[in-house]
Amino acid sequence: MDLTVVVPCFNEQRALPHLHDALCRVLPRLATEYEIVVVDDGSTDRTLPQVRALAAVDPRLGFVSLSRNFGKEAALLAGLQRARGRRVAIMDADLQHPPELLGRMLALLDDGRDQVVACRDRRHEPLSRALPAKVFYRVFNGFRGLRIPAGAGDYRVLSQRAVQALLALPEQHRFSKGLFAWIGFDTAHVPLPHVPRRGGRSKWSRRGLLEYALDGFFSFHHKPLRFAVHLGAALVLGSLSGLVAGVPALFAGVLAVCGVQLGCLGLIGEYLGRIHLETKHRPHFLVKETGGRAADRGSAVLCGASADPVQGELWSA
Ligand code: UDP
Ligand code: MG
Numbered sequence: 001m002d003l004t005v006v007v008p009c010f011n012e013q014r015a016l017p018h019l020h021d022a023l024c025r026v027l028p029r030l031a032t033e034y035e036i037v038v039v040d041d042g043s044t045d046r047t048l049p050q051v052r053a054l055a056a057v058d059p060r061l062g063f064v065s066l067s068r069n070f071g072k073e074a075a076l077l078a079g080l081q082r083a084r085g086r087r088v089a090i091m092d093a094d095l096q097h098p099p100e101l102l103g104r105m106l107a108l109l110d111d112g113r114d115q116v117v118a119c120r121d122r123r124h125e126p127l128s129r130a131l132p133a134k135v136f137y138r139v140f141n142g143f144r145g146l147r148i149p150a151g152a153g154d155y156r157v158l159s160q161r162a163v164q165a166l167l168a169l170p171e172q173h174r175f176s177k178g179l180f181a182w183i184g185f186d187t188a189h190v191p192l193p194h195v196p197r198r199g200g201r202s203k204w205s206r207r208g209l210l211e212y213a214l215d216g217f218f219s220f221h222h223k224p225l226r227f228a229v230h231l232g233a234a235l236v237l238g239s240l241s242g243l244v245a246g247v248p249a250l251f252a253g254v255l256a257v258c259g260v261q262l263g264c265l266g267l268i269g270e271y272l273g274r275i276h277l278e279t280k281h282r283p284h285f286l287v288k289e290t291g292g293r294a295a296d297r298g299s300a301v302l303c304g305a306s307a308d309p310v311q312g313e314l315w316s317a
Contacts, residue, residue: 115186
């Protein structure tokens with residue numbers, strides 16, 4: 001298999017036929033043998049019947065339908081587990097990731113890279129979305145360790161070696177941008193022009209984006225815990241020197257210390273909650289149905305939890 005295209009879909013009934021048309025135009029020029037793996041992430045509209053219909057007419061298309069909406073990260077994982085291609089592309093269903101860019105990205109991959117990433121041009125995004133994104137990348141990259149290039153999204157092509165590296169990471173909280181950066185390998189970037197969504201609407205509310213950013217941050221950085229320790233020590237020292245100087249605003253000082261203590265407890269709670277989730281070893285997603293090419297994959301019918309938490313999924317083909 002020369003190329004696999006993985007497409008996570010949540011309520012994409014309007015965009016999907018356009019994406020399929022575009023892929024059928026572009027892919028034959030780019031790969032000798034290719035497959036499209038659509039992951040229906042528990043859509044509540046007519047996405048699943050549509051995917052079934054596409055799989056019935058296109059033998060190159062396979063699909064996996066999850067038992068409910070598990071989120072894009074889980075849908076990506078489900079798709080990558082079924083990607084058999086030597087080269088694997090990941091793209092959104094809404095044509096905001098133009099298939100026409102694939103040629104350039106694959107050429108860079110064939111040049112010896114393991115990852116080629118399309119970096120979003122944020123100039124056309126509303127400030128309400130571009131600004132928080134900018135702040136997130138600043139803060140995330142401000143800590144020593146991993147760097148995520150600003151605008152790097154999920155439109156990328158990977159070598160099968162990079163896909164295997166991703167699948168070997170077992171964590172429950174899958175912040176893909178961080179995981180892609182963590183596996184390393186030679187990476188090239190291409191600019192991604194802004195394209196408006198083809199039908200439907202974005203699945204990200206402001207709150208959802210904030211939670212996604214916090215999840216990403218806390219699953220990759222533990223330094224804030226150390227920062228809390230430093231802050232506590234500085235406050236104790238500060239209040240001691242305040243006492244020596246006979247500061248009358250002792251009350252205000254006590255309040256400030258209480259606030260910091262609460263903040264630090266909250267911080268510890270964030271990490272503790274994450275550990276709690278990780279220790280449950282739940283599967284990342286459950287599969288409700290598979291069809292087309294993806295159906296003959298993975299394994300046969302399995303009922304009960306998978307023995308392997310990395311693959312972690314239930315099958316009921
Ligand atoms: N998506 C998904 N599960 C979700 C949310 C989104 O599979 O819970 C898919 C969605 O169908 C699309 C891609 O992830 O193909 C990106 O979503 P969206 O276009 O809403 O994000 P945006 O482009 O606004 O960042
Ligand atoms: Mg989109």
